[in-house]
Amino acid sequence: MLARLEERRSSPLRCLVEPGPTDTELSRMLSLAARVPDHGRLTPWRFIVVAGDARRELGERLDALYARQNAELPASKGDMWTLYLMRAPVTVVLVSRPDPASKVPEWNQVLSCGAASMGLTVAASAMGFATQWLLKWPGRDPDAAALLGVGATERIAGFIHVGRPAMIVEDRPRPALDEVVRFWSPDQSISNETPWASGSERE
Ligand SMILES: Cc1cc2nc3c(=O)[nH]c(=O)nc-3n(C[C@H](O)[C@H](O)[C@H](O)COP(=O)(O)O)c2cc1C
Secondary structure (H helix, E strand, C coil): CHHHHHHCCCCCHHHEECCCCCHHHHHHHHHHHCCCCCCCCCCCEEEEEEECHHHHHHHHHHHHHHHHHCCCCCHHHCCHHHHHHHHCCEEEEEEECCCCCCCCCHHHHHHHHHHHHHHHHHHHHHCCCEEEEECCHHHHCHHHHHHHCCCCCCEEEEEEEEEEECCCCCCCCCCCHHHHCCCCCHHHCCCCCCCCCCCCCCC
16 A cells, blocks of 8 residues: 555546446545545535546537637637546546535635545555546636536535556656655744745745
């Protein structure tokens, strides 16, 4: 398990290929993703699976909406969202749905959705799949979200695209621990210095 975690990385969407997860594998993956810390047991997130023919049907509706919103769109881009959704065998849309009436802070609820998203990528990886977590226009636009059935009180946390990795892509540099880790000591309690404030600039 540790070796898996040490090797885990995203695969670019163009490298995600068939065969996607079977229904049984997908259920298992989603069950694992749902095992996350959840303050107040509110389940402040849900999953929307876009697979099979639904990818094209949703993609065509997104393309029509995008064309209405972008009058100058060149014809060559007319099917870009269909192509986008058709790339990966399965896409899971992670939806954050914090309960505003709960005494649990909204931030805690939102973080639980992020944890579920990461849980999904780790579960997929453990099952031999690869993922890429993207948040593009369909995840940000309210009208596009409505096509997915995402309501005004909800927010899309990501499109997690799932498939088999066509190739193992090169890993990216990972943060050096000494840049992101500090052991707290009493003299630091009055400092507002962050680990990277004193040195290199971050992107
Ligand atoms: C919420 C969220 C949204 C993201 N959206 C995009 C995106 O739209 N485009 C992109 O190139 N990468 C995006 N990424 C980054 C990729 O998912 C991923 O971090 C990157 O490919 C390297 O991932 P790895 O560290 O798992 O290898 C997003 C990441 C997160 C957490």
